[in-house]
Amino acid sequence: MKSLHVDVLVVGAGLSxxxxxxxxxxxxxxxxxxxLESREASGGTWDLFRYPGIRSDSDVFTFSYPFRPWTGTDVLASGESIRSYIRDTAREFGVEDRIHYGQRVIAAAWSSGTGRWTVKSETVDGLIxxxxQFLHVCTGYFSYDTGHVVDFPGRATFDGPIIHPQFWPEAFDPAGKRIxxxxxxxxxxxLVPALADQGAAHVTMLQRSPGYVLPLPDTDAVGNGLRRLLPLRAAHRAIRARNVVQNVGxxxxxxxxxxxxxxxxxRLNARFVGEQTVREHFTPAYDPWDQRMCVVPGGDFLAAIRDGAASVVTDSVETxxxxxxxxxxxxELEADAVITATGLRVEVAGGITFTLDGVSFAPSERYFYKGAMFSGVPNLAVCLGYTNNSWTLRADLTARFVCAVLARMAATGAATATPRLDEPIEDGxxxxGLTSGYLERSRHLFPxxxxxxxxxxxxxYFHDLRLMSSRRVDDGVLEFEPLMVRPPVGVGR
Structure with missing residues (x-):
């Protein structure tokens, strides 16, 4: 493949x-x-993860793009339907032809002299x-290469398969197995109700400590009514707005x-499994939304426990x-197979090595400007979605913000847009703002x-909607210059 020379380079062909x-x-x-997409297919997370039952954990109307209404009726969408939705959207908007697969971005170097990023990609044919002019990194926030693997004592002695959900073996058949x-x-x-539905003899969820499980109806009666009464786009906007308000609320x-x-x-959990089970296994030590809640449509997870197809044990692994x-x-829990749903390994900006005029920097050394750019770094945006709401809500805010920045650059004849932090500020x-294990392990990586x-x-979302408005791009902090007339700000600024 030949080198590309474009105005904007997007890294990642997933949802963002x-x-x-x-x-x-x-x-x-x-x-x-x-x-540029590192894998050979688009869809990102929704193409990588193939474990049974995979679905969004946010409602489809806030999870889908605001410019392309979701037409399904489920409250949460399956991984397969999300993957198809992303690919159909790419084709509809003429984006598919602009995706270059097998391009793993490993480095990005900014030159103040040229006002451009030079991006290195690993391909089967070598480095390209x-x-x-502008780089928008949309690689999510976890590594596609490895999940978080816990080295449990004695795991080598186990006779059955030990599976991490991030790398689900297509040939694995749960039928008749104790899992x-x-x-x-x-x-x-x-996974628990999905494996039970696929004929597992019994599924046991082993948790070290309880988390919050929020059962929701598996269909949206009000939303479906609005879609019968209103044109598709109008209904989509109304349902999306209602769901955003509910989620933020x-x-x-x-x-x-x-x-x-x-x-x-x-009380919602007790309707399925009884108060005693709730006290023993569904009473977390932390407050709601200190960690992300687990949403279960139709209470399927709780129903599997109620019906005896699954059980939950709260304890830790000795060996x-x-x-x-x-x-x-x-x-001792007898098992024919063990699935280690122990989390993700966080990776900010796809693990790309960044340099400014030959000097390397890490995202953790810079301050986050509007949750989208780094202090002192020109023409670079990174997409990090919400943890307490649909990822897509913030991803779309960031995408629109980038377009507003580009428009301002064109209007002023600027070659660069750089968030400037000229005075020390207090660290926040x-x-x-969650205490989930995968985030606690990775605090040192984030800006x-x-x-x-x-x-x-x-x-x-409502705060960010105003903060990232196109009318607020020229805020006196984001500097627009014909070419870089001041050197990039030093590390930590």
């Missing part, structure tokens, strides 16, 4: 990257752009260099009145044995935050 490219096609039609799923997050609560209520939300969720897992409390909390806008991410 395809959405960013569609926004460029809509809002910046005069800009040339291309997408591309250049772009232990280690973990209590969204992946685990999705639940988060804010959880933060301000955690006891009320805790009690409400416990694997030949026939299962011995717990710290002395009990990390960008993702810094301040305590005031535009250097802080509040995880609130």
């Amino acid at each position: 990257g395809v959405g960013a490219a569609c926004r460029l096609a809509q809002l910046a039609p005069d800009r040339s752009f291309a997408i 260099e591309h250049t772009a 232990v799923v280690i973990g209590s997050g969204a992946t685990a609560v999705t 639940l988060y804010e209520l959880s933060k301000r009145f955690p006891g009320v939300v805790r009690t409400g969720i416990a 694997f044995t030949r026939t299962g897992i011995r717990l710290a409390g002395g009990e 909390s990390p960008p993702f 810094k935050q301040g305590t005031t806008k535009p250097w802080t991410v509040r995880q609130n």
Whole structure:
């Protein structure tokens, strides 16, 4: 493949990257752009993960693109339907032809002299260099190469398969097997009922500590009614707006009145499994939304426990044995297969090595500007979605913000747009305000935050909608210059 020389280079052809490219096609039609994708297929997370039952854990109307209404009726969408939706969207908006597969971006170097990024990609034919005026990294926030693997004692002695959901073996057949799923997050609560439905003899979820499980109806009666009454796009906007308000409202209520939300969720869980089981296995030590909640449509996970197809055990692993897992409390769980749903390995900006005029920097050394750009770094945006709401909500805000920045650059004749932080500021909390294990293990990787806008991410869509408005691009912090007349700001600024 030949080198590309474009105005905008998007890295990643998943939900975020395809959405960013569609926004460029809509809002910046005069800009040339291309997408680099490391794998041989688009879809990102939704093509990589193939474990049974995989689905979104956010409602489809906030999870889908605002410019292309979702036409399904389920509250949560299956991985397969999301994958098809992303690819259909790419084709509809003329983006598919701009995706270049097998291009693993490993380095990006900015030159103030040329006002361009030089991007290095690994391909089967060796390294290729591309250049772009603006770089938009849409690689998500976890490594596609490895998940978080816990080195449990004695795992080599176990006779059966040990599977990480990120690398699900296509040939694995759960029928008739006793299966232990280690973990209590969204992946685990999705796998348990799906494996039971596929004929597993019994599925046991082994959790070290309880998490919040929020059952929701598996169909949206009000939303379906609106779609019968209104044109598709109008209905989509109305349902999306309602769901955003509900999601933000639940988060804010959880933060301000955690006891009320805790009690409400416990009562919902007790309708399925009874109060005793809730006390033993579904009463977390932390407050609601200190970690992401696990949403279960129709309460399928809880129903599997109620019906005896699955069970939950709260304990820690002492050691694997030949026939299962011995717990710290002395009990042994017999198993024919073990699934380690132990989480992700976080990777910011795809692990790309960045340099500014020959000087390397890491995202963790820079402050996060509007949750989209780095202090002192010109013409670079990174997509990091919400943790307390649909990822796509913030991804689309960032994509539209990039287009607004490009429009301002064109209007002023600027070659660069650089968030400037000329005075020291007080450090704030990390960008993702959750205590989940995969985030706690990775705090050192994320960019810094301040305590005031535009250097802080509040995880609130309505706040960000105003902050990232196209009318607020020229805010006195984001500098637009014909060419870089000041050197990039030093490390940490």
